[in-house]
Amino acid sequence: MKTTTAQVIADGQKYVMNTYGRLPIVIDKGEGCYVWDLDGNKYLDLVAGIAVNSLGHGHPAVVQAIKEQSEQLLHCSNLYWIENQVNLAKLLVEKSGLGKAFFCNSGAEANEAAIKLARKWGKGEKYHFVVMQKSFHGRTLGSLAATAQEKYQKPFIPLPEGFTAVPLGDLEALEAAIRPETCAVMLEPIQGESGINVPSVEYMQGVRALCDKYGILMILDEVQAGLGRTGKPFAFQNFGIVPDIISLAKAIANGVPMGAIVAKDEVADCFQPGDHASTFGGTPIATAAGLAACNILLDDAFLANVQETGEYFRAELRAIGERHPGRIKEVRGLGLMIGCELTGSSKEAAAELLKRGVLVNSIGEHVLRFVPPLTITKAEIDSFMPILEDVLTK
Numbered sequence: 577m578k579t580t581t582a583q584v585i586a587d588g589q590k591y592v593m594n595t596y597g598r599l600p601i602v603i604d605k606g607e608g609c610y611v612w613d614l615d616g617n618k619y620l621d622l623v624a625g626i627a628v629n630s631l632g633h634g635h636p637a638v639v640q641a642i643k644e645q646s647e648q649l650l651h652c653s654n655l656y657w658i659e660n661q662v663n664l665a666k667l668l669v670e671k672s673g674l675g676k677a678f679f680c681n682s683g684a685e686a687n688e689a690a691i692k693l694a695r696k697w698g699k700g701e702k703y704h705f706v707v708m709q710k711s712f713h714g715r716t717l718g719s720l721a722a723t724a725q726e727k728y729q730k731p732f733i734p735l736p737e738g739f740t741a742v743p744l745g746d747l748e749a750l751e752a753a754i755r756p757e758t759c760a761v762m763l764e765p766i767q768g769e770s771g772i773n774v775p776s777v778e779y780m781q782g783v784r785a786l787c788d789k790y791g792i793l794m795i796l797d798e799v800q801a802g803l804g805r806t807g808k809p810f811a812f813q814n815f816g817i818v819p820d821i822i823s824l825a826k827a828i829a830n831g832v833p834m835g836a837i838v839a840k841d842e843v844a845d846c847f848q849p850g851d852h853a854s855t856f857g858g859t860p861i862a863t864a865a866g867l868a869a870c871n872i873l874l875d876d877a878f879l880a881n882v883q884e885t886g887e888y889f890r891a892e893l894r895a896i897g898e899r900h901p902g903r904i905k906e907v908r909g910l911g912l913m914i915g916c917e918l919t920g921s922s923k924e925a926a927a928e929l930l931k932r933g934v935l936v937n938s939i940g941e942h943v944l945r946f947v948p949p950l951t952i953t954k955a956e957i958d959s960f961m962p963i964l965e966d967v968l969t970k
C-alpha cells in the first residue's frame with residue numbers, strides 16, 4: 577500500500593529532529609518549475625529549494641552527468657587529483673576573475689572555510705571580522721558567529737570570538753569598527769534570509785575602498801545571490817567591485833550538496849596542506865553535477881534571459897501593487913532574487929498560495945521571497961500573477 581502524507585508526517589514528527597517549521601505536504605517529484613506532492617497535487621515552485629534548483633528540477637544535462645559519473649566513480653579521496661573538480665575550479669576562476677577554489681559541502685561550510693582562510697592570511701595578528709547586522713552566513717559555530725542575529729545566536733553562546741556587527745549601508749559605522757586586528761569585512765551582496773536587502777553600488781564600492789585603505793580582505797557570501805541568480809555570474813559583478821574571497825553553495829550543483837570558496841591567488845595560497853579539508857569536498861559525483869550546472873548557469877545568453885525574466889517578474893509585481901494601492905509596500909531585488917514586502921502578513925499569503933498550488937517562501941512577517949528556477953518562463957510567471965493578485969486582494 578502506498579505511504580500516505582499523514583503517515584510520513586507522523587513518522588517525521590516521531591523520528592526526525594524538530595529543526596524546521598515544515599509545511600504539511602510531502603514533495604515527491606519535480607520537473608522544470610513544477611513539483612508534485614505525494615497525493616499527486618502539482619505546484620509551481622517559486623522556492624526552488626531556496627535558490628538551489630536554479631536550472632529547475634531534473635535538468636537533463638545535470639541528470640546525465642550524475643548518471644554517467646555514478647557509473648564511473650562516485651567518490652575518491654582528495655589525496656588524489658579529481659578531474660571534474662579541477663575543471664569546475666577553472667570555470668569558477670575564469671568567470672570570477674579570482675585565483676583558486678576550495679570545495680566543501682554547504683554554505684555554512686564554505687563560510688567556515690572563508691573565515692579560516694582570512695585568519696590564516698592574518699597570520700595570528702589579524703583575526704577580527706566586521707559583519708553586518710541582520711546577516712545570515714549559516715548555523716555552524718563559526719558561520720553563526722558571523723550571523724549577527726540574536727534569535728539564532730542566543731541559545732548557543734559562547735560562540736567563537738572576534739566578530740563585530742554594524743548596520744548594512746553605514747560606511748562610518750563600518751570604518752569605526754575596523755581595528756588593528758581586523759582581517760576582513762564579511763557580508764552578503766544581497767541579504768537573503770533577512771528580507772532581500774540590496775545594498776547600493778556606492779556602499780559596496782565604499783566597503784571595497786575601506787578594505788583597501790586598511791589593507792584588509794573583503795569577503796562576499798554569494799551562497800544565495802551567486803551563480804546567475806542576479807543575472808550576472810556572481811552578484812559582486814553588479815557593483816563594479818572585486819572581492820578577495822567569495823563563498824558559494826546552493827545552486828552550484830543544482831541540488832547535489834556542494835559548497836565552495838574562490839579567492840584571489842595571494843589569499844588562496846595561504847592555505848597549505850593540512851590547514852583545511854573535507855572528505856566529501858569536490859567529490860567526483862558532486863563536481864560532475866556542478867560542472868554540468870555551472871556550464872549553463874554562467875553562460876552569457878542564459879544570464880541575459882535571467883535579467884530579462886527578473887525584470888518582468890518585478891514589473892508584474894509592481895503592477896499588482898499599482899492596481900491595489902496599500903497592499904504591496906515594496907518590490908526589490910536583482911535578477912530572479914526578489915523580495916515583495918507586503919503591508920499584511922506574508923505567512924498568511926504564502927499559506928494561501930500553497931493551497932492554490934504555488935510554493936512561495938515567507939521571510940519574517942511581511943516579505944514574500946521569490947527565488948524560482950532561473951529557467952522560469954514569462955508564461956509561467958503570467959500563470960502565477962493572477963493567483964497572487966487574488967490572494968492579496970481577498
Ligand SMILES: Cc1ncc(COP(=O)(O)O)c(C=O)c1O
Nearest residue numbers: 682683684712713714768799800
Ligand atoms: C547567504 C547565505 N549564507 C549561508 C547560508 C548557509 O548555507 P547552508 O544552509 O548550505 O549551510 C545560507 C542559507 O540560506 C545563505 O543564504
